[in-house]
Amino acid sequence: MTAVTTTLAPSNLSSHTSVRDTLRHTGALIRRNLLSTKATPEELLDVTFFPIIMTVMFTYVFGGGLKASTGGNYIEYLIPGIFAQMLSFGAIGVGIKLNSDFDKGLMDRFRSLPIARVSVLTAHLVSSVLRLLLASAITFTVATCLGFRVHTNVLEFFGGVGVLLSLGFGMSWLSLYVGTIVRSPQAVQGVLQIALFPLMFCSSIFTSVSTMPGWLQAFAKINPLTTAADSARALMVGGQFGIGHDGWITLAWAAGMSLVFAPLALRAYNRHI
Amino acid sequence: MNTRNPSEEIAIQVDGLVKRFGEQTAVDHVDLAVTAGSVFGLLGPNGAGKTTIVRMLSTLLRPDGGTARVAGLDVVKHAQAVRRVIGLTGQFAAVDEALSGYENVYMIGRLLDMPRKDAKRRTEELLAVFGLEQDAKKVAKQYSGGMRRRLDLAASLVGRPRVLFLDEPTTGLDPARRNDLWDIVRDLAESGTTVLLTTQYMEEAEALAQDIAVMDHGRFIARGTADELKVRIAGRSIRLRPVVAADLPVLREVLLDVLGASDEVAPGTIGGPVAEDAQVARLLQSIAAREIAIADISTVTASLDEVFLTLTEKKNGAVAELPAQPNETALEAAR
Numbered sequence: 001m002t003a004v005t006t007t008l009a010p011s012n013l014s015s016h017t018s019v020r021d022t023l024r025h026t027g028a029l030i031r032r033n034l035l036s037t038k039a040t041p042e043e044l045l046d047v048t049f050f051p052i053i054m055t056v057m058f059t060y061v062f063g064g065g066l067k068a069s070t071g072g073n074y075i076e077y078l079i080p081g082i083f084a085q086m087l088s089f090g091a092i093g094v095g096i097k098l099n100s101d102f103d104k105g106l107m108d109r110f111r112s113l114p115i116a117r118v119s120v121l122t123a124h125l126v127s128s129v130l131r132l133l134l135a136s137a138i139t140f141t142v143a144t145c146l147g148f149r150v151h152t153n154v155l156e157f158f159g160g161v162g163v164l165l166s167l168g169f170g171m172s173w174l175s176l177y178v179g180t181i182v183r184s185p186q187a188v189q190g191v192l193q194i195a196l197f198p199l200m201f202c203s204s205i206f207t208s209v210s211t212m213p214g215w216l217q218a219f220a221k222i223n224p225l226t227t228a229a230d231s232a233r234a235l236m237v238g239g240q241f242g243i244g245h246d247g248w249i250t251l252a253w254a255a256g257m258s259l260v261f262a263p264l265a266l267r268a269y270n271r272h273i
Numbered sequence: 274m275n276t277r278n279p280s281e282e283i284a285i286q287v288d289g290l291v292k293r294f295g296e297q298t299a300v301d302h303v304d305l306a307v308t309a310g311s312v313f314g315l316l317g318p319n320g321a322g323k324t325t326i327v328r329m330l331s332t333l334l335r336p337d338g339g340t341a342r343v344a345g346l347d348v349v350k351h352a353q354a355v356r357r358v359i360g361l362t363g364q365f366a367a368v369d370e371a372l373s374g375y376e377n378v379y380m381i382g383r384l385l386d387m388p389r390k391d392a393k394r395r396t397e398e399l400l401a402v403f404g405l406e407q408d409a410k411k412v413a414k415q416y417s418g419g420m421r422r423r424l425d426l427a428a429s430l431v432g433r434p435r436v437l438f439l440d441e442p443t444t445g446l447d448p449a450r451r452n453d454l455w456d457i458v459r460d461l462a463e464s465g466t467t468v469l470l471t472t473q474y475m476e477e478a479e480a481l482a483q484d485i486a487v488m489d490h491g492r493f494i495a496r497g498t499a500d501e502l503k504v505r506i507a508g509r510s511i512r513l514r515p516v517v518a519a520d521l522p523v524l525r526e527v528l529l530d531v532l533g534a535s536d537e538v539a540p541g542t543i544g545g546p547v548a549e550d551a552q553v554a555r556l557l558q559s560i561a562a563r564e565i566a567i568a569d570i571s572t573v574t575a576s577l578d579e580v581f582l583t584l585t586e587k588k589n590g591a592v593a594e595l596p597a598q599p600n601e602t603a604l605e606a607a608r
Contacts, residue, residue: 017353021386028383036371039412105365109428112331114356115384 017116025115029123033097037127043097047090047135055082055142058206069211079143080160080232081205084225086135087168088196094128094172095179095188103185118266121176128172132165152238160235163250167228170257177261180268205229224253284309284344284436284467285330291338292325299325301491302339307469307484309435312462314482315471318585322491323471324364327440330469331361343436360434364441366425370414374405374424377413381431392431399427403457419450426457437461439470443477455480475581489585502580509574511553512544516566524565531556547572 017025037043055078063074070077098121101107110120150157179188202216203209203225209217220226227246234243287305291298300322307313315323328334330341332352341348344358361367368377378399382392400406403423408416413424422442429437439458443451458481462468472478478485479499487495487502495502503509511532515524524543528535531552532545547553553572560567575583 024386025384028380031383032369032372032376032380035373035376036369039371039414104370105363105367106369108328108331108333108361108363109367109381110384111333112356112359112361113381113384114353 017114022116022119022122025119026123026126029119030126033123033127034130043093044131044134046093047086047131048138050089051082051086051135051139052142054085055079055139055146058082059146062206066207069208075143075146075148076237077233078206079139079148080236081203081229082139082143083136083161083164083232084167084203084228085200085205086139087132087164087228088171088199088225089193090132090135091128091168091171091175092189092192092196093131093175094124095175095177095192096185097127098124098176098179099182099188100185102180117270121262121265121269124176125169125172128175129165129169132168132172136161136164150236152236156235156238159247160232163231163235163247164228166251166254167224170224170254170261173258173261173265177265177268180265199223199225203229222249224250227253282309283307284311285313285469286342286345287326287330287339288341289339290326290329290336290341292322292329292334293337298491300329300336303491303493305486305493307467309467310462310465311484312458312468312470312482314478314485315469315488316473316475316478316485316581317471317488318473321488323488324440325491327361327363327438327469327471331359331438332356333361357432358435360429360432360437362422362426362429362437362439362442364444366421368413368416368421368424368428371412373410373412374400374416374420375409377424378428378431381428385432387431395431399430403427418445419447419453422446422450422454426454430461434466436467436469439468441471441473443472443474451477487581487584494584495580503574509547509572510544511547511556512538512542512569512571512573513560513567514542514569516568520565523563524560527556527559527563527565531559542569544573 058078059075063078066078067074101110101120107120111117152160175188175192178191182188182191202212202220203223204220205225209220209226212220227249230241231243231246231250233241234246283306285305285307287303290300290303290305292300303322303326305313305326315326317323325334329336330343330348332348332355335349343355346355346358348355369380372380375396378396379392382395383389385392387395397406397409400409403426405420405423405427408420413421416424426439426442442458443454446454455477458468458470462481468481470477470481483498485497485499485502486493513524513528515521518541521537521541521543525535525537528543528545532547535543535545538544
């Protein structure tokens with residue numbers, strides 16, 4: 001057997017992949033994701049048209065009715081909330097994409113290559129954040145057209161975007177985890193929407209938490225979508241909206257979700273048959 | 274250091290490999306040794322456990338028992354090192370349909386740590402070999418089934434693997450495309466690549482593989498070369514037609530005596546199973562001694578498909594006694 005090893009086996013037996021190699025692998029896979037999006041632009045519908053529809057619909061359909069509860073200018077109240085909603089729902093896409101990779105046998109190819117397995121996940125994660133940035137830009141443009149104005153300085157504004165993206169980052173890990181454990185892309189969408197819809201409506205995204213019954217307020221106040229929407233309001237609109245601890249709570253949510261779901265996703269990914 | 278002839282090296286060594294899925298045992302104590310540079314055929318019906326073996330050998334599944342070494346490396350302990358020497362073409366073409374043929378192959382080159390220039394050169398080289406250079410820029414979604422297979426195979430060859438796993442590589446291909454793929458596999462083997470291929474088609478195993486293992490219900494039920502399997506398992510038979518029909522009863526006695534069985538296979542023709550070559554000579558001697566005039570004599574070898582059917586259709590008890598001997602012999606020969 002030693003004779004076999006000398007001629008057939010590679011000289012490097014280590015299972016370790018260097019950081020540089022992992023970055024290169026991640027880069028090659030991000031390139032793959034981008035090329036794939038270029039070939040199938042309809043994958044971007046959820047982060048392009050959906051934000052437009054939500055912004056326009058809530059501003060004009062519910063804006064009149066909800067105005068009173070939020071203190072005057074509804075669009076200034078709504079848009080930071082729409083951002084929070086976009087960045088959480090926009091994260092569903094990455095889980096769907098990962099799950100459909102399993103369908104096609106492509107995962108077998110990746111898993112039989114000498115690459116760090118985490119690079120497949122990190123590449124999807126980076127693509128997800130890029131999608132969310134696109135969603136943010138589109139939402140912002142539409143909101144500006146509808147009369148939304150930023151009243152804070154550039155630093156605060158981008159701080160707000162950063163807090164929102166961190167939530168999207170944590171949500172993306174959740175989405176990747178769900179993407180590895182359920183059987184079909186449709187199931188990824190189903191599971192995450194069931195989880196996100198109550199979070200979205202029982203939050204301060206569309207209306208003030210103070211209008212809700214007490215037991216619901218308790219939930220709504222710690223809901224990461226509430227804290228994300230409230231921090232975005234404080235950092236983008238300012239004035240009557242104070243940030244309090246909301247920024248830190250949102251960041252803690254994002255970090256917590258990443259710390260819990262990243263290892264779970266990686267473990268599930270390694271075990272996936 | 275290494276004085277042995279490379280062709281005698283063992284590229285794949287499997288001992289007592291087991292894989293269970295819940296209650297079901299998909300692979301049940303399988304032993305296997307594949308000589309470097311040869312083509313080994315794993316033949317069996319759907320659900321026999323062929324793909325499970327390939328998935329364990331290519332580090333995609335953890336075995337529940339036994340050991341497997343590829344190029345001398347344990348597939349569990351040195352999984353990452355095994356991945357550096359293998360190529361895998363699975364049952365479903367593992368290509369990204371949204372990417373062009375070029376980008377699919379190039380991506381693998383980059384994932385295998387090739388500098389951009391080398392990855393580009395290797396990609397162009399492989400696309401040319403597989404006749405895909407005309408369609409290199411087209412997205413794989415527009416490829417035909419045969420083109421997708423070739424692209425998949427090209428992607429699995431980027432790193433010049435020393436051991437290549439092909440899981441039902443020609444399923445769904447038309448005969449012309451299938452022959453093209455066979456030629457490619459033969460070329461690869463000639464250049465020193467060890468190939469383990471699974472197939473449901475006897476013809477394919479016979480055309481490509483030096484050694485064949487027939488699998489059913491997670492076990493090897495027979496093993497050997499195509500010719501050995503034909504003779505040893507389904508057997509050869511001899512048919513004789515005497516000039517005078519009156520000689521038939523005597524002839525029957527002779528066959529019973531020498532071969533242990535006889536049967537009137539057609540009007541005026543009698544046949545019997547030949548277990549070993551020496552029996553034919555003895556049979557002819559006995560016939561000559563009795564001065565029976567023979568009008569026609571022929572030996573019939575079963576087709577490999579018949580062997581396959583015989584083996585897989587037999588109930589467990591009958592199967593168990595057949596493979597014992599060939600298994601041992603094949604293992605001895607491989608060692």
